[in-house]
Amino acid sequence: xxxxxxxxxxxxxxxxxxxxxxxxxxxxxxxxxxxxxxxxxxxxxxxxxxxxxxxxxxxxxxxxxxxxxxxxxxxxxxxxxxxxxxxxxxxxxxxxxxxxxxxxxxxxxxxxxxxxxxxxxx
Numbered sequence: 001x002x003x004x005x006x007x008x009x010x011x012x013x014x015x016x017x018x019x020x021x022x023x024x025x026x027x028x029x030x031x032x033x034x035x036x037x038x039x040x041x042x043x044x045x046x047x048x049x050x051x052x053x054x055x056x057x058x059x060x061x062x063x064x065x066x067x068x069x070x071x072x073x074x075x076x077x078x079x080x081x082x083x084x085x086x087x088x089x090x091x092x093x094x095x096x097x098x099x100x101x102x103x104x105x106x107x108x109x110x111x112x113x114x115x116x117x118x119x120x121x122x
Contacts, residue, residue, distance in 0.1 A: 045075035 025033060049071035056067040089097075 041079055042072070042076060045072050045079060048075055 049068060053071050056064055059067060
């Protein structure tokens with residue numbers, strides 16, 4: 001008999017154990033796919049660091065670049081940590097996490113932004 005928890009598991013779970021959509025690939029082609037995923041993560045972290053964390057702009061160019069690299073490395077390590085921790089999260093767990101925590105935080109952020117815009121930009 002299938003347990004209740006097992007029925008709500010993500011449908012692709014069995015193939016992910018093998019390697020997901022990369023099951024048929026090996027050698028150089030698999031390495032290129034994995035490399036492209038890692039490059040995408042670093043480029044995304046770099047854009048995130050440049051756009052959303054622009055502090056340190058008044059530094060010298062060398063110190064600014066070192067700070068930028070540190071921000072990118074921090075974001076990449078945070079993304080890697082979250083990928084490791086949340087790798088096997090079931091669909092019902094993800095829905096619960098989003099509705100209980102992420103949706104109220106997003107709503108709170110919108111309220112704070114509206115208050116700050118109203119207070120500072122009249």
